[in-house]
Amino acid sequence: MRIGEYLNEKGIKVTKSRIAIYEILSDNDSSISADFIYDKCRNIGMDINLSTVYRTLEIxxxxxxxxxxxxxxxxxSFTIRKxxxxxxxxxxxxxxxxxxxxPMQQVEELLKNQTGFVLTEHKLMLKGICEECKDKK
Known part of the structure; x- marks a missing residue:
């Protein structure tokens, strides 16, 4: 499916800047900043404002x-939802x-941003008491 069709399907007005921002996000395996997206857009000759990048990311x-x-x-930082x-x-x-x-995605991004360390795997065991059992005395 083309990007324009995908955005249309999501109820988003299709513009050149939105397509470019989506492409930049798609082309990066890791999360990227709004400033990085803005710089990439400017480097390819787009006349775009940083506020447009932020509004598009919000949408x-x-x-x-x-x-x-x-x-x-x-x-x-931002990444395409997988x-x-x-x-x-x-x-x-x-x-x-x-x-x-x-819940580890946020931790992985913080680690990468602060240390440059990229996790290749993690193990997480979550145990607790469900609401039904909690209410039983």
Whole structure:
């Protein structure tokens, strides 16, 4: 599917700048900053404002096209939303399991931003007491 069709399908008005921003996000394996996107757009000769980049990123986030990572100190990075890595949360009493989105993505982005370290794998075990078992005395 073409990018314009995809954005249209998501209810987003298709513009050259939105297509370019989507392409830049798609071309990067890791998350990138709004400033990086702005610089890339300027380097390819687009007449674009940084505020346009931010507005587009907000729209993409609202439409669940991208993920936004808080890197601290008012800095954020963005990446195309991919199939979510999930973890199971298991009740210690009744052993009921539910799937939850991986909370490690934010940690991975912080580690990469602060140390340059890229995680290649992680293991996370989540256990607790479900609401039904918690209410049973």
């Amino acid at each position: 993409f986030e609202e439409k669940e096209i991208i993920e936004k990572f808080d890197l601290g100190n008012g800095k954020y 199939n979510k890595h999930m973890h199971k949360l298991e009740c210690s009493k009744c052993h009921k399991q539910i799937e939850v989105p991986c």
